[in-house]
Amino acid sequence: MTRREWSERWRALASVDLMAGSEGESRMVDRWAALARKLDEPGDQRADPVLDFVLERLTPDMTVLDIGAGVGRWTVPLAARARSVTAVEPVEGMRVALTARLARLGVANVATVSDGWMEADVAPHDVAVAAYSMYTSLDIVAFARKMDAAATRFCGMAMRVPAANGVIGELAGHILGDWHDSPNFVVGYNALLEAGMTPNVFVEPVAARHWTDPSLDDAVARARRHLRLTGNEHDTYIRATLERRLEPTAEGYRWPDWMRAALVWWEPTGI
Ligand SMILES: C[S@@+](CC[C@H](N)C(=O)[O-])C[C@H]1O[C@@H](n2cnc3c(N)ncnc32)[C@H](O)[C@@H]1O
16 A cells, blocks of 8 residues: 555546546537526425535625536525635536526626636635536645635535445446546545545435436446446446346336535645
8 A cells, every 4th residue: 555545546536538528518518508407497406415514604705616617506506695606617518508507597796717627727715615526637635735725714525425335336346446436535535634634524414316227228328337338348247236236116226326425625724
Protein backbone atom coordinates (compact mmCIF):
# COMPACT_ATOMS: atom_id res chain seq x y z
CA MET A 1 0.00 0.00 0.00
CA THR A 2 1.38 3.38 -1.00
CA ARG A 3 0.83 6.60 0.91
CA ARG A 4 -1.46 7.89 -1.84
CA GLU A 5 -3.26 4.63 -2.58
CA TRP A 6 -6.77 6.15 -2.61
CA SER A 7 -5.74 9.13 -4.74
CA GLU A 8 -4.25 6.72 -7.23
CA ARG A 9 -7.38 4.64 -7.13
CA TRP A 10 -9.50 7.75 -7.79
CA ARG A 11 -7.24 8.71 -10.69
CA ALA A 12 -7.64 5.26 -12.23
CA LEU A 13 -11.44 5.41 -11.98
CA ALA A 14 -12.01 9.08 -12.89
CA SER A 15 -12.25 9.79 -16.55
CA VAL A 16 -13.06 12.61 -18.89
CA ASP A 17 -15.25 10.01 -20.63
CA LEU A 18 -17.64 10.59 -17.77
CA MET A 19 -18.05 14.21 -18.90
CA ALA A 20 -21.63 14.76 -19.98
CA GLY A 21 -21.73 14.96 -23.76
CA SER A 22 -18.57 13.02 -24.44
CA GLU A 23 -20.72 10.63 -26.47
CA GLY A 24 -21.66 13.42 -28.88
CA GLU A 25 -22.80 16.74 -27.61
CA SER A 26 -25.16 17.72 -30.42
CA ARG A 27 -27.18 14.54 -29.92
CA MET A 28 -27.51 15.36 -26.24
CA VAL A 29 -28.66 18.97 -26.44
CA ASP A 30 -32.36 18.11 -26.91
CA ARG A 31 -32.15 15.60 -24.09
CA TRP A 32 -30.71 18.21 -21.69
CA ALA A 33 -33.34 20.76 -22.71
CA ALA A 34 -36.04 18.14 -22.02
CA LEU A 35 -34.40 17.25 -18.70
CA ALA A 36 -34.32 20.94 -17.73
CA ARG A 37 -38.03 21.34 -18.54
CA LYS A 38 -38.91 18.17 -16.63
CA LEU A 39 -37.24 19.53 -13.50
CA ASP A 40 -39.91 22.23 -13.32
CA GLU A 41 -42.95 20.04 -13.90
CA PRO A 42 -45.23 20.02 -10.87
CA GLY A 43 -44.79 16.98 -8.65
CA ASP A 44 -41.57 15.93 -10.32
CA GLN A 45 -39.19 17.06 -7.57
CA ARG A 46 -37.71 14.20 -5.62
CA ALA A 47 -36.48 14.83 -2.10
CA ASP A 48 -32.79 15.75 -1.93
CA PRO A 49 -31.64 15.79 1.73
CA VAL A 50 -28.07 16.62 0.65
CA LEU A 51 -29.24 19.77 -1.14
CA ASP A 52 -31.46 20.63 1.86
CA PHE A 53 -28.40 20.34 4.12
CA VAL A 54 -26.64 22.99 1.99
CA LEU A 55 -29.72 25.26 1.70
CA GLU A 56 -30.10 25.32 5.50
CA ARG A 57 -26.62 26.86 5.74
CA LEU A 58 -27.31 29.71 3.31
CA THR A 59 -28.34 33.25 4.20
CA PRO A 60 -29.67 35.87 1.74
CA ASP A 61 -26.39 37.83 1.75
CA MET A 62 -24.24 34.91 0.55
CA THR A 63 -22.61 34.31 -2.81
CA VAL A 64 -22.44 30.70 -4.01
CA LEU A 65 -20.32 28.81 -6.54
CA ASP A 66 -22.16 25.84 -8.06
CA ILE A 67 -19.43 23.75 -9.68
CA GLY A 68 -20.74 21.47 -12.43
CA ALA A 69 -24.18 23.05 -12.40
CA GLY A 70 -25.65 20.89 -15.19
CA VAL A 71 -29.15 22.12 -16.00
CA GLY A 72 -29.37 23.79 -12.61
CA ARG A 73 -30.97 21.19 -10.38
CA TRP A 74 -29.09 22.80 -7.46
CA THR A 75 -28.50 26.23 -9.05
CA VAL A 76 -32.15 27.29 -9.02
CA PRO A 77 -32.88 26.51 -5.33
CA LEU A 78 -29.46 27.94 -4.36
CA ALA A 79 -30.27 31.16 -6.22
CA ALA A 80 -33.60 31.42 -4.39
CA ARG A 81 -31.77 31.42 -1.03
CA ALA A 82 -28.57 33.33 -1.77
CA ARG A 83 -27.63 36.77 -3.08
CA SER A 84 -26.12 35.33 -6.23
CA VAL A 85 -24.83 32.10 -7.76
CA THR A 86 -21.96 31.51 -10.17
CA ALA A 87 -22.69 28.34 -12.13
CA VAL A 88 -19.53 26.68 -13.45
CA GLU A 89 -20.44 24.40 -16.36
CA PRO A 90 -17.96 23.44 -19.10
CA VAL A 91 -20.38 21.61 -21.43
CA GLU A 92 -21.89 24.13 -23.83
CA GLY A 93 -25.17 22.29 -24.49
CA MET A 94 -25.72 21.97 -20.77
CA ARG A 95 -25.15 25.73 -20.32
CA VAL A 96 -27.61 26.48 -23.12
CA ALA A 97 -30.29 24.40 -21.36
CA LEU A 98 -29.43 25.99 -18.02
CA THR A 99 -29.57 29.56 -19.38
CA ALA A 100 -32.91 28.88 -21.09
CA ARG A 101 -34.28 27.42 -17.88
CA LEU A 102 -33.15 30.41 -15.80
CA ALA A 103 -34.81 32.80 -18.30
CA ARG A 104 -38.03 30.73 -18.24
CA LEU A 105 -38.11 30.86 -14.44
CA GLY A 106 -37.14 34.55 -14.27
CA VAL A 107 -34.04 33.80 -12.18
CA ALA A 108 -31.77 36.82 -12.63
CA ASN A 109 -29.02 36.34 -10.02
CA VAL A 110 -27.02 33.56 -11.73
CA ALA A 111 -23.88 34.08 -13.83
CA THR A 112 -22.30 31.23 -15.79
CA VAL A 113 -18.63 30.29 -16.25
CA SER A 114 -17.75 28.07 -19.21
CA ASP A 115 -14.51 26.47 -17.97
CA GLY A 116 -13.99 23.21 -16.14
CA TRP A 117 -13.33 23.72 -12.43
CA MET A 118 -9.58 23.21 -12.52
CA GLU A 119 -9.24 25.77 -15.34
CA ALA A 120 -11.80 28.28 -14.03
CA ASP A 121 -10.63 31.67 -12.78
CA VAL A 122 -13.23 32.83 -10.28
CA ALA A 123 -13.20 35.36 -7.46
CA PRO A 124 -13.77 33.96 -3.95
CA HIS A 125 -17.39 33.31 -2.96
CA ASP A 126 -18.88 32.60 0.48
CA VAL A 127 -19.87 29.07 -0.44
CA ALA A 128 -18.57 26.53 -2.98
CA VAL A 129 -20.51 23.35 -3.77
CA ALA A 130 -19.93 20.61 -6.33
CA ALA A 131 -22.64 18.00 -6.85
CA TYR A 132 -21.44 14.89 -8.72
CA SER A 133 -19.14 16.98 -10.93
CA MET A 134 -15.76 15.81 -9.59
CA TYR A 135 -15.90 12.40 -11.30
CA THR A 136 -14.12 13.69 -14.42
CA SER A 137 -11.23 15.21 -12.46
CA LEU A 138 -8.21 12.96 -12.04
CA ASP A 139 -7.00 14.74 -8.89
CA ILE A 140 -9.79 14.99 -6.32
CA VAL A 141 -7.46 16.50 -3.71
CA ALA A 142 -6.55 19.39 -6.04
CA PHE A 143 -10.27 19.79 -6.87
CA ALA A 144 -11.10 20.10 -3.14
CA ARG A 145 -8.16 22.42 -2.42
CA LYS A 146 -9.23 24.74 -5.22
CA MET A 147 -12.75 24.81 -3.71
CA ASP A 148 -11.24 25.61 -0.30
CA ALA A 149 -9.31 28.53 -1.80
CA ALA A 150 -12.43 29.81 -3.62
CA ALA A 151 -14.78 29.89 -0.62
CA THR A 152 -14.71 31.75 2.69
CA ARG A 153 -17.52 30.07 4.67
CA PHE A 154 -18.57 26.63 3.46
CA CYS A 155 -17.48 23.95 0.99
CA GLY A 156 -19.51 20.87 0.07
CA MET A 157 -18.95 18.00 -2.36
CA ALA A 158 -21.84 15.61 -3.04
CA MET A 159 -20.81 12.13 -4.12
CA ARG A 160 -22.52 8.81 -4.69
CA VAL A 161 -22.35 6.23 -1.88
CA PRO A 162 -22.19 2.71 -3.34
CA ALA A 163 -24.11 -0.10 -1.62
CA ALA A 164 -21.71 -2.46 0.15
CA ASN A 165 -23.71 -5.48 -1.03
CA GLY A 166 -24.40 -4.07 -4.49
CA VAL A 167 -24.50 -6.25 -7.58
CA ILE A 168 -22.49 -3.71 -9.58
CA GLY A 169 -19.73 -4.03 -6.97
CA GLU A 170 -19.79 -7.82 -7.21
CA LEU A 171 -19.67 -7.72 -11.03
CA ALA A 172 -16.95 -5.06 -11.06
CA GLY A 173 -14.85 -7.09 -8.61
CA HIS A 174 -15.04 -10.15 -10.86
CA ILE A 175 -14.80 -8.48 -14.28
CA LEU A 176 -12.68 -5.37 -13.65
CA GLY A 177 -10.75 -6.58 -10.61
CA ASP A 178 -11.95 -3.68 -8.44
CA TRP A 179 -15.15 -3.52 -6.40
CA HIS A 180 -15.35 0.20 -7.27
CA ASP A 181 -16.53 0.51 -10.87
CA SER A 182 -16.41 4.31 -10.87
CA PRO A 183 -15.30 7.22 -8.68
CA ASN A 184 -17.50 7.57 -5.62
CA PHE A 185 -17.66 8.76 -2.01
CA VAL A 186 -15.69 5.80 -0.58
CA VAL A 187 -12.70 6.42 -2.83
CA GLY A 188 -12.96 10.23 -2.77
CA TYR A 189 -13.28 10.60 0.98
CA ASN A 190 -10.36 8.28 1.66
CA ALA A 191 -8.23 10.21 -0.85
CA LEU A 192 -8.98 13.45 1.04
CA LEU A 193 -8.17 11.84 4.41
CA GLU A 194 -4.95 10.45 3.04
CA ALA A 195 -3.98 13.99 1.90
CA GLY A 196 -4.44 15.31 5.42
CA MET A 197 -7.92 16.77 5.09
CA THR A 198 -10.54 15.76 7.66
CA PRO A 199 -13.86 17.01 6.29
CA ASN A 200 -17.26 16.27 7.85
CA VAL A 201 -19.73 13.93 6.21
CA PHE A 202 -23.50 14.07 5.94
CA VAL A 203 -24.98 10.86 4.56
CA GLU A 204 -28.46 10.92 3.09
CA PRO A 205 -30.54 9.21 5.77
CA VAL A 206 -32.83 7.07 3.61
CA ALA A 207 -31.86 4.97 0.65
CA ALA A 208 -35.27 4.04 -0.72
CA ARG A 209 -34.43 4.48 -4.37
CA HIS A 210 -33.47 1.13 -5.84
CA TRP A 211 -33.15 0.46 -9.56
CA THR A 212 -35.86 -1.70 -11.13
CA ASP A 213 -35.55 -2.95 -14.72
CA PRO A 214 -38.52 -4.28 -16.70
CA SER A 215 -36.60 -7.31 -18.02
CA LEU A 216 -33.40 -9.23 -17.39
CA ASP A 217 -32.11 -7.98 -20.78
CA ASP A 218 -32.55 -4.39 -19.56
CA ALA A 219 -30.71 -5.28 -16.34
CA VAL A 220 -27.81 -6.79 -18.33
CA ALA A 221 -27.69 -3.60 -20.45
CA ARG A 222 -27.59 -1.50 -17.27
CA ALA A 223 -24.72 -3.57 -15.87
CA ARG A 224 -22.78 -3.23 -19.15
CA ARG A 225 -23.33 0.54 -19.10
CA HIS A 226 -22.13 0.88 -15.52
CA LEU A 227 -19.07 -1.25 -16.08
CA ARG A 228 -18.46 0.56 -19.39
CA LEU A 229 -18.22 -2.75 -21.25
CA THR A 230 -18.36 -2.38 -25.00
CA GLY A 231 -18.48 -6.08 -25.95
CA ASN A 232 -20.78 -8.87 -24.78
CA GLU A 233 -18.13 -11.39 -23.69
CA HIS A 234 -19.18 -11.12 -20.04
CA ASP A 235 -22.94 -11.38 -20.66
CA THR A 236 -23.28 -15.02 -19.54
CA TYR A 237 -21.62 -14.30 -16.20
CA ILE A 238 -23.57 -11.04 -15.77
CA ARG A 239 -26.92 -12.71 -16.52
CA ALA A 240 -26.22 -15.59 -14.10
CA THR A 241 -25.26 -13.10 -11.37
CA LEU A 242 -28.35 -10.98 -12.00
CA GLU A 243 -30.62 -14.07 -11.94
CA ARG A 244 -29.16 -14.96 -8.56
CA ARG A 245 -29.19 -11.49 -7.04
CA LEU A 246 -32.11 -9.44 -8.47
CA GLU A 247 -35.52 -9.75 -6.89
CA PRO A 248 -38.41 -10.30 -9.35
CA THR A 249 -41.30 -7.97 -8.43
CA ALA A 250 -44.56 -6.95 -10.12
CA GLU A 251 -42.73 -3.93 -11.59
CA GLY A 252 -39.70 -5.88 -12.82
CA TYR A 253 -36.27 -6.92 -11.53
CA ARG A 254 -35.28 -5.00 -8.43
CA TRP A 255 -31.59 -4.44 -7.69
CA PRO A 256 -30.24 -4.40 -4.13
CA ASP A 257 -28.05 -1.47 -5.28
CA TRP A 258 -29.33 1.88 -4.10
CA MET A 259 -29.00 5.48 -5.18
CA ARG A 260 -27.68 7.25 -2.14
CA ALA A 261 -25.54 10.35 -1.63
CA ALA A 262 -23.13 11.85 0.89
CA LEU A 263 -22.03 15.44 1.30
CA VAL A 264 -18.37 15.89 2.24
CA TRP A 265 -18.33 19.36 3.80
CA TRP A 266 -15.99 21.68 5.66
CA GLU A 267 -15.38 25.26 6.63
CA PRO A 268 -12.56 26.60 4.44
CA THR A 269 -9.30 26.88 6.30
CA GLY A 270 -6.59 26.98 3.67
CA ILE A 271 -6.05 23.21 3.64
C1 LIG B 1 -23.89 14.44 -13.04
S1 LIG B 1 -24.00 16.10 -13.55
C2 LIG B 1 -24.61 16.89 -12.08
C3 LIG B 1 -25.26 18.20 -12.35
C4 LIG B 1 -25.81 18.92 -11.12
N1 LIG B 1 -24.75 19.31 -10.22
C5 LIG B 1 -26.81 18.02 -10.41
O1 LIG B 1 -26.51 17.55 -9.31
O2 LIG B 1 -27.88 17.75 -10.97
C6 LIG B 1 -22.28 16.58 -13.56
C7 LIG B 1 -22.06 17.95 -14.20
O3 LIG B 1 -20.75 18.37 -13.92
C8 LIG B 1 -20.16 18.90 -15.09
N2 LIG B 1 -18.70 18.70 -14.98
C9 LIG B 1 -17.99 17.59 -15.24
N3 LIG B 1 -16.69 17.79 -15.02
C10 LIG B 1 -16.56 19.07 -14.59
C11 LIG B 1 -15.46 19.88 -14.20
N4 LIG B 1 -14.21 19.42 -14.24
N5 LIG B 1 -15.71 21.14 -13.79
C12 LIG B 1 -16.97 21.62 -13.76
N6 LIG B 1 -18.05 20.89 -14.12
C13 LIG B 1 -17.85 19.64 -14.54
C14 LIG B 1 -20.80 18.11 -16.22
O4 LIG B 1 -20.72 18.81 -17.44
C15 LIG B 1 -22.22 17.96 -15.70
O5 LIG B 1 -23.03 19.03 -16.09
